[in-house]
Amino acid sequence: MLTMVLFASSVNAQNLYRKVYDDATAVVNSANASEDELQLNQFKITCLNYINMMVQKQNLKKDNYFFDAQAVSLTSFVTDFQVNLYKARSISSEKRLEIIKLYQDATLNNPLFKDTDKERTMCYVNDMISSTPFCLDTDWEKAYEITTSKVKDILNKK
Numbered sequence: 001m002l003t004m005v006l007f008a009s010s011v012n013a014q015n016l017y018r019k020v021y022d023d024a025t026a027v028v029n030s031a032n033a034s035e036d037e038l039q040l041n042q043f044k045i046t047c048l049n050y051i052n053m054m055v056q057k058q059n060l061k062k063d064n065y066f067f068d069a070q071a072v073s074l075t076s077f078v079t080d081f082q083v084n085l086y087k088a089r090s091i092s093s094e095k096r097l098e099i100i101k102l103y104q105d106a107t108l109n110n111p112l113f114k115d116t117d118k119e120r121t122m123c124y125v126n127d128m129i130s131s132t133p134f135c136l137d138t139d140w141e142k143a144y145e146i147t148t149s150k151v152k153d154i155l156n157k158k
Contacts, residue, residue: 016068020075021048036131040078043124043132047074050120050136054113070112073140077103077147078132084151091155098154100133106143107134 024041027033033041051070055062081103088095104125114137115121121137124130 017048017064017071020044020071024048039131040082043130043134044074044078046124047136047138047140051112054115054137058113070140073144077106077140077144080144080147080151081132084155087155095154099151102150102154103143103147104133104135106146107138110139110142110146111135111137112139113137 021044024044027037027041028045030037048071051067054060081099084099084103085096088099108125121135123136125133125135127133
């Protein structure tokens with residue numbers, strides 16, 4: 001019985017990364033997706049591919065929990081960014097810029113791999129029309145934790 005429970009939890013853990021990837025891919029391939037949905041989901045796919053590539057490139061031994069935690073945190077980060085950006089827009093353009101800076105700084109200041117290829121890692125930051133101006137080399141768990149704790153201060157500050 002214990003073996004079946006451990007196996008089931010292992011399968012579920014493996015499914016989180018894959019589910020985020022597959023869901024994002026489905027949106028990108030959908031004819032009905034809005035431009036914002038396309039950009040957000042393409043960013044998720046790019047990030048997940050980047051994480052996988054860097055783990056392989058650096059020959060790191062990472063378990064399923066690592067991949068799942070990064071994928072779930074990435075999704076939460078992007079979703080919260082969109083929600084908080086919307087809230088900030090209704091307050092002021094100054095708040096909107098503070099929210100963008102908070103989220104962008106969280107990605108810039110929490111590298112996962114310390115990748116020196118800035119052209120690659122900063123491609124979304126340097127893209128002036130991207131709705132996800134974030135660094136690819138990000139520890140999404142840390143970035144999400146930081147923004148969650150600080151965003152309320154920005155939105156509630158007068």
